[in-house]
Amino acid sequence: MLSIGERLHKLLEEAEREAERKIAEAQKKANEMIAKAKAEAEDRQIRARRGAGIDDLIRAEEEKAKKEAAKIMEDYRRKAEELRKVPDDRFKESVDLVLREVLPK
Amino acid sequence: MNAESMELEVQLIERTVDKRNALLARAEEQAKKILKAAEQECERIRSESERQILTLAGSELRAARDRIIGRAELEGRKLLMLARDELLSSVFSAVKAKLKEMVEGGIEAVDYGEILLKLTVEAITEMGGEEFIVAANERDLKYLKKNLKKIKDRVKTVLGDVNLRLDDNPIDALGGVIVRNSEGTKIYYNTLEGRLRTVRSRIEAEVAKTLGVI
Secondary structure: OOHHHHHHHHHHHHHHHHHHHHHHHHHHHHHHHHHHHHHHHHHHHHHHHOOOOOHHHHHHHHHHHHHHHHHHHHHHHHHHHHHHOOOOHHHHHHHHHHHHHHEEE | OOOHHHHHHHHHHHHHHHHHHHHHHHHHHHHHHHHHHHHHHHHHHHHHHHHHHHHHHHHHHHHHHHHHHHHHHHHHHHHHHHHHHHHHHHHHHHHHHHHHHHOOOOOOOOOOHHHHHHHHHHHHHHHHHOOEEEEOHHHHHHHHHOOHHHHHHHHHHHHHHOOEEEEOOOOOOOEEEEEEEOOOOOOEEHHHHHHHHHHHHHHHHHHHHOOOOO
């Protein structure tokens, strides 16, 4: 039968072991995560050097470019709409200019 | 065991439990830090890898982007060009409508008869020669018949006396004349539609500038 002091000492020892186990487990998981990331990165680079695996990148770039292209088209549409809103006086001035040129002096 | 000893024992137990909890909490905290650092390292590895791959695939990615953006730019410019063309066409259509109104005598300030005479004299003097046949639409022919002498007089100052005949077959035109020499080797188109076409090709840019679309 353990004394109360011994039991408390044992409790602390167990807690220390538990703490060490937790840290070791986290470290192990961290090492695995890093190793996996490294392996994946290396694999992607090897595939990219062979020209494979960049299809996804190209698709992503195309998607990005398509969004940009849609913006560009929207800008041009807006400009075209603006063009059509010619003030009446300018339109009349243009008609008069053409008319002067068409009619003999 | 007396009360004092019991109290000491309880305090000892409490301190030990606190110590145990603190120990485990510290371990928990440290484990979290380790995992967070690992996640950051993984992210760094992935980013670096991505950067290296982008360098490797750079030219292909640029080509894909340029193809899509280039097409959009081209289509956009085409859209603007169409809008400009539509606007210019509407100006020339308005001019044509005004000319029609003019030849029908709908504009009081304009003497279309005088315009017709000028168009005829201009065509004859530009061609040069002695004998001319003038063709016009039915309405204009009637007017020209009545004013043939006036035309001859005006031409005389430039070319001297000329022989001038009117073609009895009316042409299909808004207004103006088509003048040819008697041999038919020289023809001068001075119809309003023809002049409008010529003017369009000559001053389209100036009109666009006046409209403020270039």
